[in-house]
Amino acid sequence: xxxxxxxxxxxxxxxxxxxxxxxxxxxxxxxxxxxxLRRVGKPGESGRRRSPAQASREISAFRSQAVDREPDxxxxxxxxxxxxxxxxxxxxxxxxxxxxxxPGSRQIQLWHFILELxxxxxxxxxxxxxxxxxEFVIKDPDEVARLWGARKCKPQMxxxxxxxxxxxxYNKRILHKTKGKRFTYKFNxxxxxxxxxxxxxxxxxxxGVPQSAPPVPSGAGAHFRFPPSTxxxxxxxxxxxxxxxxxxxxxxxxxxxxxxSEAASGRWAxxxxxxxxxxxxxxxxFRSILHPRLSHDSLFRMYGPPANTAHPPxxxxxxxxxxPDPLSPFPVSPLxxxxxxxxxxxxxxxALSMTPSSHLPYTxxxxxxxxxxxxxxxxxxxxxxxxxxxxQSVYNYHLSPRAFLHYPNIIIPQPQRPxxxxxxxxxxxxGGAGRxxxxxxxxxxxxxxxxxxxxxxxxxxxxxxxxxxxxFKLQPPPLGRKQREGQAQGRPGSSSSGSLSSTSGLGSSMxxxxxxxxxxxxxxxxxSSSSGSLNSAGLPKIKVEPISDIESEExxxxxxxxxxxxxxxxxxxxxxxxxxxxxxNGGAAPPPADDDLDExxxxxxxxxxxxxxxxxxxxxxxxxxxxxxxxxGEPGETPPAGAPPSGPGGTKCIPLxxxxxxxxxxxxxxxxxxxxxxxxxxxxEGQEADRNGEGEENGEGESPPPAPDCPPxxxxxxxxxxxxxxxxxxxxxxxxx
DNA sequence: CTCGGAACCA
DNA sequence: TGGTTCCGAG
Numbered sequence: 235x236x237x238x239x240x241x242x243x244x245x246x247x248x249x250x251x252x253x254x255x256x257x258x259x260x261x262x263x264x265x266x267x268x269x270x271l272r273r274v275g276k277p278g279e280s281g282r283r284r285s286p287a288q289a290s291r292e293i294s295a296f297r298s299q300a301v302d303r304e305p306d307x308x309x310x311x312x313x314x315x316x317x318x319x320x321x322x323x324x325x326x327x328x329x330x331x332x333x334x335x336x337p338g339s340r341q342i343q344l345w346h347f348i349l350e351l352x353x354x355x356x357x358x359x360x361x362x363x364x365x366x367x368x369e370f371v372i373k374d375p376d377e378v379a380r381l382w383g384a385r386k387c388k389p390q391m392x393x394x395x396x397x398x399x400x401x402x403x404y405n406k407r408i409l410h411k412t413k414g415k416r417f418t419y420k421f422n423x424x425x426x427x428x429x430x431x432x433x434x435x436x437x438x439x440x441x442g443v444p445q446s447a448p449p450v451p452s453g454a455g456a457h458f459r460f461p462p463s464t465x466x467x468x469x470x471x472x473x474x475x476x477x478x479x480x481x482x483x484x485x486x487x488x489x490x491x492x493x494x495s496e497a498a499s500g501r502w503a504x505x506x507x508x509x510x511x512x513x514x515x516x517x518x519x520f521r522s523i524l525h526p527r528l529s530h531d532s533l534f535r536m537y538g539p540p541a542n543t544a545h546p547p548x549x550x551x552x553x554x555x556x557x558p559d560p561l562s563p564f565p566v567s568p569l570x571x572x573x574x575x576x577x578x579x580x581x582x583x584x585a586l587s588m589t590p591s592s593h594l595p596y597t598x599x600x601x602x603x604x605x606x607x608x609x610x611x612x613x614x615x616x617x618x619x620x621x622x623x624x625x626q627s628v629y630n631y632h633l634s635p636r637a638f639l640h641y642p643n644i645i646i647p648q649p650q651r652p653x654x655x656x657x658x659x660x661x662x663x664x665g666g667a668g669r670x671x672x673x674x675x676x677x678x679x680x681x682x683x684x685x686x687x688x689x690x691x692x693x694x695x696x697x698x699x700x701x702x703x704x705x706f707k708l709q710p711p712p713l714g715r716k717q718r719e720g721q722a723q724g725r726p727g728s729s730s731s732g733s734l735s736s737t738s739g740l741g742s743s744m745x746x747x748x749x750x751x752x753x754x755x756x757x758x759x760x761x762s763s764s765s766g767s768l769n770s771a772g773l774p775k776i777k778v779e780p781i782s783d784i785e786s787e788e789x790x791x792x793x794x795x796x797x798x799x800x801x802x803x804x805x806x807x808x809x810x811x812x813x814x815x816x817x818x819n820g821g822a823a824p825p826p827a828d829d830d831l832d833e834x835x836x837x838x839x840x841x842x843x844x845x846x847x848x849x850x851x852x853x854x855x856x857x858x859x860x861x862x863x864x865x866x867g868e869p870g871e872t873p874p875a876g877a878p879p880s881g882p883g884g885t886k887c888i889p890l891x892x893x894x895x896x897x898x899x900x901x902x903x904x905x906x907x908x909x910x911x912x913x914x915x916x917x918x919e920g921q922e923a924d925r926n927g928e929g930e931e932n933g934e935g936e937s938p939p940p941a942p943d944c945p946p947x948x949x950x951x952x953x954x955x956x957x958x959x960x961x962x963x964x965x966x967x968x969x970x971x
Numbered sequence: 972c973t974c975g976g977a978a979c980c981a
Numbered sequence: 982t983g984g985t986t987c988c989g990a991g
Contacts (some may be wrong), residue, residue, distance in 0.1 A: 341981095341983085341984090343983070343984085344983080344984075386984085386985090388984095388985070388986095390985085390986080391985080394972095394986090394987090395984090395985055395986060395987090396985095397972085397973075397974090398974090398975080398984085398985075398986080398987095399983080399984055399985075401973080401974065401975070402975090402983075402984070404974090404975095411973075411974090413973095416972065416973090417972085972991100973990100973991080974989100974990080974991080975988100975989095975990095976987100976988085976989090976990105977986100977987085977988090978985100978986085978987085979984100979985080979986080979987105980983100980984085980985075980986095981982100981983095981984090981985100
C-alpha cells in the first residue's frame with residue numbers, strides 16, 4: 235500500500251507542487267497510529283493492489299493538488315484567490331486549502347478531493363459522474379479510499395471511514411446520498427459554490443456579461459470581495475452553508491423554484507446539451523441548460539432581451555440532458571478533457587444547468603476564463619461568472635416573478651456580515667436574501683444585503699445603499715437526522731431550537747432594499763408569465779395561468795425567494811428542489827396547502843413589517859404591489875391546519891409577523907416530520923416530476939428529459955402587472971393591519 | 972451498504 | 982473544524 239503521503243502529508247499544508255511523485259512515501263507514519271491496532275483487523279483497504287496506472291493516478295492526484303494552486307495570473311489574481319491551475323483544471327482558491335482561513339479547512343477536504351478525482355479522467359474507473367447532475371458513483375470504493383488515505387496520509391483509510399466522512403457532508407449539505415444506488419452520492423454544488431463564494435458580487439452579473447468586465451476585485455469597491463469569508467464560513471454547515479444567503483436563495487430557487495415545474499423536476503435540465511464537450515462555446519454550456527420548459531424566446535420575453543445583445547439567438551431547443559460528456563454532471567463537462575472549453579463556471583453547478591442559458595450574459599470565453607482548460611474551478615472569477623449566471627438564471631428564470639420584481643438587484647451579502655449574530659431581527663441566516671427570506675415567509679426582506687445586486691438585466695445598477703446584511707433567515711439550522719428527530723421530539727411547541735429565534739425574526743426577514751423594487755421592470759413581470767410554473771411559483775398564488783393541472787401546489791411551489799428559504803429543505807439540496815414540496819405534504823401536517831402556506835406567507839403581502847421593506851411594492855417601481863396573495867381563495871394563506879387561525883380571508887390582514895410565525899410553526903412541524911420528508915419528497919417529487927413529465931433526480935434512473943411545456947402566455951405580462959397591483963394593494967392592507 | 976453516534980485527533 | 986476510527990443498528 236503505498237500511500238503517498240510524502241510531502242503532502244508531511245505538512246498539513248498542501249503538498250508542494252511538483253512533488254508529485256515523491257510522495258510516494260508511504261505513509262507509514264505513525265501519527266495516526268491510534269488505532270492501528272484496531273484497524274488491523276479490518277479487511278479493507280489495505281490490501282488493495284493497485285495497478286500501475288492507479289499508482290500513477292495517485293500521484294497525479296497529489297500533484298494536481300499541488301499544482302492547482304498555482305496562482306492564476308488571470309483575473310483571479312485578485313484577492314487571495316489563487317489561481318487555478320491550468321493543469322488540473324480544478325482549482326480552488328487558496329483559502330480553500332488554507333489553514334489560516336479556516337481552521338477547519340487546513341487541508342484538502344474530502345469533497346475537494348472527490349471533485350478532483352471526478353474531474354480526472356484517469357480516475358473514471360474509480361469514481362465518475364453518473365446520473366443526475368452532481369451525482370457520482372464510486373466505482374471502486376476501496377481505491378478511492380486508498381487514494382484519499384494517501385492524500386491524507388492515512389494508510390488505514392478505507393471506504394468505511396471515507397464514507398463516514400462523506401456522511402458528515404450530508405448535514406452540511408455538501409453531499410447527499412443517492413438512495414438506492416450503491417456508492418452513489420450527489421454533490422450539492424450550489425452549496426459548494428455558494429458557500430465558497432458568497433461574497434461574490436453578482437451585481438456585475440446583471441446584464442451583462444461579465445465577459446467584458448471581469449469581476450472587479452474587491453478592492454475596488456466592487457462588491458466582489460474575494461476572500462472575505464473564511465473557509466470555515468464556507469463550509470460550516472449551519473451558517474456557512476447557508477450563508478450565501480442570496481445565493482442560496484438563488485440556488486434554491488433554481489432548484490425549487492420554478493423548478494418544480496421546470497428544472498426542478500427535471501433535474502437539471504441543463505445537463506446536456508449545450509456546450510458540447512468542449513463546453514460549447516461560450517454560452518453554449520448554459521444554453522444547454524435552459525430549462526426545457528422555457529424556450530429561449532420565452533425567456534427573452536420574460537426578461538426582455540438579454541442584456542447582451544451579443545447573445546446569439548436562442549438556439550434550437552436544447553436537448554435536455556444531452557451531454558457531451560456523459561460522465562459529467564455538468565452541462566459542459568468539467569472534466570479536463572478536451573472539453574477545455576467548458577468553463578467552469580457555468581457548467582459547474584448542476585444547478586446552473588437549470589438555468590436558462592439564454593439570458594446568461596455570461597458567455598464563457600476562454601479568454602475570460604482564467605482557467606481555460608479547467609472545467610471546474612473555484613477561481614473567483616469563474617465562480618463569479620458562474621454565480622452571476624446562476625443568479626441571473628435564478629432570478630430570471632427560477633425566481634418567481636415576484637422575486638424578480640423585487641429583487642432585481644439583489645445584493646449578495648458581503649462577506650463580513652454583521653448579521654451573524656443577528657438577532658431575531660436579523661434573521662438568522664446570513665444568507666440573506668436568498669435564503670429565503672422569510673422562512674417561510676416570504677421573504678420579503680430585503681435581501682440585499684448590501685451588496686451585490688443581482689441584477690436583472692433590467693436593473694443593473696442600482697444598488698441599494700443599504701447594505702444590510704441579510705436578515706431574514708427564518709430557517710432553523712439544518713438538522714441532521716438526529717437533530718431532526720430530536721427536534722421532533724422536543725419540539726412540541728414549535729421550534730425549539732434557537733434557530734427559531736431567528737425565525738421569529740420574521741421581521742428579520744429579509745429586507746429587500748429598494749433594490750428590489752427597482753427591479754421590477756416589465757421584464758420581470760413578464761417573467762412571471764413565463765411559464766405556468768413560473769407564475770405559480772412566482773406570484774403568490776395567483777393563478778395566472780391555469781397551470782397544468784398539476785397540483786397547483788407544486789407548481790406554485792416556490793416562489794420567491796422567500797420561499798426559498800424554506801429552509802432546510804432547500805438547503806438541503808438546492809439541487810433538489812422538489813423535495814420541499816413533498817415535505818410539506820408529507821410533513822406532518824401540512825395540508826396540501828402547505829406550500830401555499832409557505833408561500834402564502836411569502837405571498838402575503840408582505841408588507842414588510844417594519845423591518846421589512848415591502849417586498850413587493852417596490853418603491854421605486856411604479857408598479858404597484860402585487861397582490862401577493864391574491865391567490866384566489868387561497869386559503870392558502872390560511873394557516874394550515876395546524877396553522878394559526880387566520881382565516882383564509884382574514885389572512886390578508888394578518889400582520890406579517892403572525893404570518894411568519896405561522897409559517898415558521900408550520901415549518902417546524904414539518905421539519906419534525908421532515909425526516910421522512912426527504913424520502914417522501916423525493917418520491918413525491920419523482921412523481922410529480924413524472925407528472926410533469928420531468929424526471930427527478932430520484933436516484934433511480936434518470937428520467938427522460940422534461941419536455942418543455944407551457945410556453946408563457948403572452949398576456950403574462952399583463953397578468954403580472956395585475957399581480958403587482960394586487961400585491962401592492964395587499965401590502966397596503968397589511969400595513970393597515 | 973448505509974447511517975449516525977461517540978470518542979478522539981490535529 | 983474536519984475528519985478518523987469504531988461500532989451498533991437497520
